Amino acid sequence: xxxxxxxxxxxxxxxxxxxxxxxxxxxxxxxxxxxxxxxxxxxxxxxxxxxxxxxxxxxxxxxxxxxxxxxxxxxxxxxxxxxxxxxxxxxx
Numbered sequence: 001x002x003x004x005x006x007x008x009x010x011x012x013x014x015x016x017x018x019x020x021x022x023x024x025x026x027x028x029x030x031x032x033x034x035x036x037x038x039x040x041x042x043x044x045x046x047x048x049x050x051x052x053x054x055x056x057x058x059x060x061x062x063x064x065x066x067x068x069x070x071x072x073x074x075x076x077x078x079x080x081x082x083x084x085x086x087x088x089x090x091x092x
Contacts, residue, residue: 025038025042025046028042030081032073032077033071035068039081040054040055040070058070
């Protein structure tokens with residue numbers, strides 16, 4: 001007697017509350033080093049998961065992604081983005 005098949009676990013479980021509109025995605029696109037990119041936190045929101053979980057899944061499945069799929073920000077780039085977001089979200 002065989003056991004019933006287990007349902008396949010998704011790498012990024014669907015979160016009904018996390019719906020991403022095209023406008024939200026478009027506004028999240030940044031240009032860094034001449035590439036149009038999305039930050040890991042924005043991708044995690046799109047997929048309805050945490051940033052940590054997204055990064056774990058990418059590391060676990062690194063062979064499935066092209067070599068230029070992701071890169072780490074330099075300290076200077078990171079500081080620039082932090083100041084950019086701080087200024088753009090400032091409300092008087």
